[in-house]
Amino acid sequence: MITDAELMLAFQEGDEKAFDELVNRFYQPVLNYICHQCMDRVLAEDICQDTFVKLYHSREKYRPVTTFKAFLFTVARNVFIDNYRKNKKSKTVSLEAVYGEDSFLKNNSQGYKESSEMIDEGERMAKIMSAINELPEILREVFILSEIEQMKYSEISEILNIPVGTVKSRMFNSVKMLQKVLKGVTNHAV
């Protein structure tokens, strides 16, 4: 399989199909990342589209010294900052705002036969999302990239332009804060 970096280099050489393939590979994780940052699915889709438009126009800036994923998420983060931080964000978190109406129940009905169980699970998920959303911004973005996007600390370090040691300490602080806030919500909390 062609690697992401090879696709990006092909796109730099003018291969438009390589760009399409990159969009198909990465729109889901980018959307997921942005949506957890702004907690608004509609806005996140707009920002996600803008991310790929920006990638299209700044293709020449990519250098294979860094992983493509880190490069793309750096673009996504910058677009997010440009588009979103100007406006005061809403602190209200609802599953519908993030996943769209009914999508949560449709996507997660397996394993929850009783409707009350489904509602409990939904409430629990909303509490977890809300707790993540309440983290200070510098902790939240590290936590999202690490735990939701499953990125390595070295990649997070590249995207946020901070040392790996700082990534570690921010992760520790975010985990500590979440455990405190989610006491009794997750299956095991200190």
Added chain:
Amino acid sequence: MQCKEIECIIPSYIKGEEKEMLPMIRAHLADCSECREFEEATRALSSEVQKLPKIQAGSDFLNRVRTKIETENGVAPFKTGETTTRLKAIESRSAKVRVVSNKQTHKESFLNSLLDMLGVKLKSPALIYAVAIHVLVLGLSVYLYRAEVKVSKSRGSDAQWLRFQAYNNAIHSTIKFGKIKVESLGQKGEVYITQTSNCIQIQLIKPTRGNYTVATIENGELVLDQSIVDRYFDDNEVSILVYNNAVEVWSRAALEKYIQEEVSFSGRPV
């Protein structure tokens, strides 16, 4: 190690990023119930977070991105195979000249056609239709002119971007006995060098792919292999571009040539 030190690295230990510390962490966890409890709680939290459903994009996401690109540009995106590599200022200048000549051709064609029509004395409805068609043609030519200028602007972005970096962010230095002072790489240690056609790129983190060589930093100076010095740095004058994750070292002459600028290289913002 103290409990506090262990707790700090437990999230990274769970992610499998503490391979060197593994025996020490495991030994501590075997003896310390508090840290073990923190570890279990962190694993539980991580597991819960990973259960959060993935957000689904609406259908046709790619098409919507494509439409947005076309709408923003006012033109169709580049076609497959169209040259977009390392476009230089000279290319956009020639593109403009080419478009201007096209525009003139359309204008001349319009005037010639109008004179032809008057010569054969067409009846007025036919003349109106003909004029309308030519106005449309002229409008289209202006539209294409504007569109192509936009394309040429976007094509020149790499050279513009690199020029901006070179003028605003470059650090100028000299090579002495194969050594260059690069402060952003620290005082001591190993770095990884990737050779490109124009410059060398230096990273502190080992690249996951591609060819690279290992070099050392001694007293804040990058020690280069003689073969690299011979290949890239004839004149001993170098420009250092510092990015978020890497450093590029160019021969000043090569950088100047690359950005196709005839301005002398003062190193000051222009």
